[in-house]
Amino acid sequence: MRSLLGAAIDEEADVTLVDMEAGLEHLSRSGGTLAYADVLLVIMEPSRKSILTGARTIALAEELGIPRTFGVGNKARLPDDAEFFATVAGEYGVPLAGIVPQDPDVIEADRLGTPLAPGKGAAVRAAVAQIVAFVDKELVGAG
Amino acid sequence: MKLGVVGKGGTGKTTLSALLAKSYAERGRRVLAVDTDSNPNLAQNLGLDLGVTDEVPVLPRSLAVGLGDGTVTPASLIAEYGVRTPSEVTILHAMRVSQAGAG
Incomplete structure (x- = not known):
């Protein structure tokens, strides 16, 4: 399921840069959209x-x-x-x-x-x- | 296109993130920069005053991983939680680290 943030990233930006301070593992567990x-x-x-x-x-x-x-x-x-x-x-x-x-x-x-x-x-x-x-x-x- | 930037503290990750975001913006791309730090400073590197940086609202988790309550659209999400910086890059603060392990 696409999150609302995912939709915003797809529709409102050409490039989304994510400064992944919490680390990959943390983001993959709960950051969903931001991790991938x-x-x-x-x-x-x-x-x-x-x-x-x-x-x-x-x-x-x-x-x-x-x-x-x-x-x-x-x-x-x-x-x-x-x-x-x-x-x-x-x-x-x-x-x-x-x-x-x-x-x-x-x-x-x-x-x-x-x-x-x-x-x-x-x-x-x-x-x-x-x-x-x-x-x-x-x-x-x-x- | 989604570009992730990782690196341990002190590697210059945030400085490079800001310069990368600016470089894309200079090429005419619409750039969204997302800071996932609970102590965010990417906004400052993009030229936002500290006072304004502190007032950037944190995107609720329900919108980062879910679809919200139906009242928020992709455009209104950016309008409500995004802040335009002097670098022509829109900054979004997402996910406090205290939330990071909660999933």
């Missing part, structure tokens, strides 16, 4: 532990029937962390949707508790745009 994404992105830090957590999340997402799950390597100090993400994600079988560089503008915005100001964080914005293009392509590929 077309695409799931797992945000990871440049640490082995974080990428392993990503791999576990992907396994759980597959069990739940989420069709496409990708890791995103965040806070990457380039160029070393790009290689680290690629290598370790490969080891754990985590497909990457993109790598987002660490950016002083983002750190500053976090400190101030404000959104990233227009014109700031160009490299981060470019990386995010690439992820959007990647996701679009994956969805087109799926028909």
Whole structure:
């Protein structure tokens, strides 16, 4: 049965982005509509532990029937962390949707508790745009 | 299209969620951003003032997983519980964590 939220998502939005703070398991039990994404992105830090957590999340997402799950390597100090993400994600079988560089503008915005100001964080914005293009392509590929 | 974003605290999940939502909006898509945190801060990352953020009503569970009492339509759900942010993204606060395990 489709929930009213599900209907609103289908009819009133082209893209619904769900910040899944409660975690996949919680949402799958009681969040219904919100748990079942077309695409799931797992945000990871440049640490082995974080990428392993990503791999576990992907396994759980597959069990739940989420069709496409990708890791995103965040806070990457380039160029070393790009290689680290690629290598370790490969080891754990985590497909990457993109790598987002660490950016002083983002750190500053976090400190101030404000959104990233227009014109700031160009490299981060470019990386995010690439992820959007990647996701679009994956969805087109799926028909 | 429904895009879920997960990640442990401190990974930058909310910052990236906001930037992803904005990027879709900049491409002309109608974007709904749903924050499932009981201590939501995605709205702030989308440019909403803290005072306004605190007043965003939480979507009742009956509408998140059920069909409500018949008086709410998909459009009125968004009108009543959604808040338009300066990023041209509509934010919705759904499900307190205290409700999360209750199903």
